[in-house]
Amino acid sequence: MNLIIPIIFITIAIIQLGIFVNSISLIKIYPEEKAIRYWAASLLSGSIGIACIALGSSMLQSLAKGSLFLTFSNIIFFASTIWLILYSKSLKYKISNKDIKLHSFIVIAYGIGFEVVRQNGNFIDRQLFAASCSFLAYLVLLVEIKKQQLYKDSKYLKIFAVTTFIEFILLLIRILILLNNDYGFIDSLNEIPLAPLAMLWLMLIINIWSYIAINGYWTEKIASASTANLIENTKIKILLSEKYKLINSLMTANKTAVSGALSASIAHELNQPLGAMKTNSQHLNLLIKGKKEKILIKNIIKDNDRAAKIIKTLKSMFSNNKSIYRSEIFDAFVQSLEPIFKESVKAKNIRIKFLLNSSAKVNMNTDELRQVFSNLIQNSIDALSMTSKKNKVIEIKTFTKNNKLFCSVTDNGPGISRKMQGKIFKLYESSKISNSGIGLWLSKYIITKHKGSLSINKAYLSGAEFLIELPISINV
Numbered sequence: 001m002n003l004i005i006p007i008i009f010i011t012i013a014i015i016q017l018g019i020f021v022n023s024i025s026l027i028k029i030y031p032e033e034k035a036i037r038y039w040a041a042s043l044l045s046g047s048i049g050i051a052c053i054a055l056g057s058s059m060l061q062s063l064a065k066g067s068l069f070l071t072f073s074n075i076i077f078f079a080s081t082i083w084l085i086l087y088s089k090s091l092k093y094k095i096s097n098k099d100i101k102l103h104s105f106i107v108i109a110y111g112i113g114f115e116v117v118r119q120n121g122n123f124i125d126r127q128l129f130a131a132s133c134s135f136l137a138y139l140v141l142l143v144e145i146k147k148q149q150l151y152k153d154s155k156y157l158k159i160f161a162v163t164t165f166i167e168f169i170l171l172l173i174r175i176l177i178l179l180n181n182d183y184g185f186i187d188s189l190n191e192i193p194l195a196p197l198a199m200l201w202l203m204l205i206i207n208i209w210s211y212i213a214i215n216g217y218w219t220e221k222i223a224s225a226s227t228a229n230l231i232e233n234t235k236i237k238i239l240l241s242e243k244y245k246l247i248n249s250l251m252t253a254n255k256t257a258v259s260g261a262l263s264a265s266i267a268h269e270l271n272q273p274l275g276a277m278k279t280n281s282q283h284l285n286l287l288i289k290g291k292k293e294k295i296l297i298k299n300i301i302k303d304n305d306r307a308a309k310i311i312k313t314l315k316s317m318f319s320n321n322k323s324i325y326r327s328e329i330f331d332a333f334v335q336s337l338e339p340i341f342k343e344s345v346k347a348k349n350i351r352i353k354f355l356l357n358s359s360a361k362v363n364m365n366t367d368e369l370r371q372v373f374s375n376l377i378q379n380s381i382d383a384l385s386m387t388s389k390k391n392k393v394i395e396i397k398t399f400t401k402n403n404k405l406f407c408s409v410t411d412n413g414p415g416i417s418r419k420m421q422g423k424i425f426k427l428y429e430s431s432k433i434s435n436s437g438i439g440l441w442l443s444k445y446i447i448t449k450h451k452g453s454l455s456i457n458k459a460y461l462s463g464a465e466f467l468i469e470l471p472i473s474i475n476v
Helices: 004-029 034-059 068-090 097-120 123-148 155-179 194-287 291-317 330-335 338-347 366-385 439-449
Strands: 326-329 350-356 361-364 392-401 404-411 453-456 464-471
Touching (some): 004 034, 194 291, 366 404, 366 464
Antiparallel strands (some): 326 361, 404 464, 453 464
């Protein structure tokens, strides 16, 4: 028994000290939370008090007489219950200086009382005094828990309330056992009665459960706070994403509005000289008699009408007028583009190859799509004009897959830089200094209107490849 009692007490003290170490991390997380500090103080004073009682009892020559060291040890241990009372109260109320002074006075009064009993009584008298004072302290603690209804706030605080009540009952049983039995003169650890000692050990074990329950309560709060922060961060990310999308939409809308106003203004300005050119060409056609000259003038008038039509199409795209779409064979439309570029590619020693392998129909506005191919083919012509290659080729290929029509426009020119590939379809972005940066943006806008997509093949290394994807309306 001499060794068993100190070993059990020291073990309990070490467990409480381990929980105290964990409470330090909680203090760092909640530096302004006074309740955690009171709980940590209870843990520390409880573990120190139990350890000192165990060491003091094992080194005493006479347990009946006790020592001043045991008095201080019991004071420190009793203070742990007082700190728990302050902890419970501080969960919902602010602890005032008056509260601190009152509870400090109670601890001091307990110490004085314990020392008086030690001087004038025996071992059982000290045990009765300590158990009775702890019984009253636990009664106050239970009243505080009931008053604040802490058991309703968390399942862990409910466990704390239950363990506190069990400790209260064990203290009562211990007092009754000490009162109802005559244990006689006790002077060594071997003579300590087992029944009240077992009650004390059981109470200390339940006390550990109380501290663990409190630790669980604060861990739960951290988890709830982390979840709340995660939800809040997710909401913030969503809001930021929506904000950037809105900003981008406004920027695009602003650019579109500027482009619309610009195209309307340009259309108005260009239509006048084009009209004058047509009138003058028609008049010149009446004056000239030569067949070759008449054919040339006729081509000028035809090109003039085509330019006027393009301007009209551009203007209508940015107006409230709805575009007219018709279901037409896509390959036939592409083939009709050949005469438009025939002379310009011939002059620059460029060949256009048509590899048309589709007979599918597409619901389209031919004037708008003509503008797309004009932009893509003209870009290829400009790119090939900068190379010294002998075999300069622009290839237009069509095929169908998964009820979609695909059309690729490729050239074997210098290609497009990686830096430019990511922003080539943005408004006012161009790899050419002399360009306005509207053509490809406008082309993508037109294809999107046709419920399709326009993209660049980043893996194509032999020049540049643009891929148009359109839904098929009717297969023939």
